[in-house]
Amino acid sequence: MRKVNEQPTATVRSRNPRGQGERLRQDILAAVARLLDEKVANDALPVSLREVAREVGIAAQSMYLHFSDKDELARAVVADGYERLVTVMRDADAEAAAHGGDARERLTAQAEAFCEFARTQRGVYRLMFGYDATAFGVPREEHPSLDLWQQWLDAFHTCEDEGLSWPKGTKHAAITLWSALFGRFALWTSTFGRQDPEELTTFARCMVDTVLRDGTR
Template sequence: MDHAAEAAPRTRGRNPRGQGERLREEIVAATLKLLEQLGDDQALSMRAVARAVGTAATSVYLHFSDRDALVLAALERCHQELTRAIDDAEAGADDPVAKLRARILVLGSWAYEHPGLYKVLHESTLNQRADMSFKRELGDRTAEAVRRCMRDGLIAVDDAALVAFDLRAAVHGAVSMRLNQPDHPWPPLGEQVERFLVKLVGIPA
């Protein structure tokens, strides 16, 4: 028996009328923290989430029909926060190439800061069972970043969506290998990203 899972939840005050949404937000936030620790959505339990929030498991089920629905909501929130961080980094750069570089570097560095969430977001079996259409936004914005470089004549004109896809696939591969083989003497990610930008996107070396 999982004694931790059976432990009584910490006491939590009842939300005032009309503040059920606050409980939902707390549930999502607690789920993100647990997924970061576990790195595996299958290891998450609704009871553990309820215990972390300090409420009953039945209260979690009032907001989310099952674990997949809960994890999807948490991952969508995670993806929104990642997208904002990437957009902020891009906004601080001066030209289209610098903006694209900043975008891709944040994408890579975020994985090191949140390895558990990265694994669930990109490597979990939930990707096969559920629609994660919200992930398309990041791809679309990366394609637009590549397109801006082309419009300004900084790289050769090509299929921006395909170039962005190849770039993101390369970065995801590099990140995944580092997370799954942490003891390997990998080159600095920034240097590898720069090579991707030169070879796959065509920015000047």
């Protein structure tokens, strides 16, 4: 039996034959890829309960009064994130409607709200969308992302109420816009030195125009 403080024995790797130095480099890159996959699959929340307790200013044991482990905490963070995102989209929709906005303007407001949430809540957003959703909750439970999907559908149904329809259907139009915004934000966060919020806003408006232009009356 290994002693408590004893570290796991490292895997011993035999030396590469002469002239195969590039093989070691490739083995290193492959090892990193495996470790990253393992982190994604097994570590939903890259912080410990103790770290969270310290940030809140409470004893670590107090965390267990609300969350039994990191997985439960991760699920709560994700659920809260989706709830807050849907809320800001609904608020944007309501404000646009209150100012007399038509379906296009209301959809644009929601698209912009989605981008703003992603930009200002990057850590939570990454956890919401970057982790294997099947790891959250009991399989019988509905994943909170369904509320967000319904919000996108409702926005496009409002467009339908004003006479628009799409050859491939409303669901296809909704997922096209959502996917485009999701992908653009991923690119935006990886653009070196050019993370201008206006770029996201401009793209959101252009995509709404494009998707609605594909509709027919």
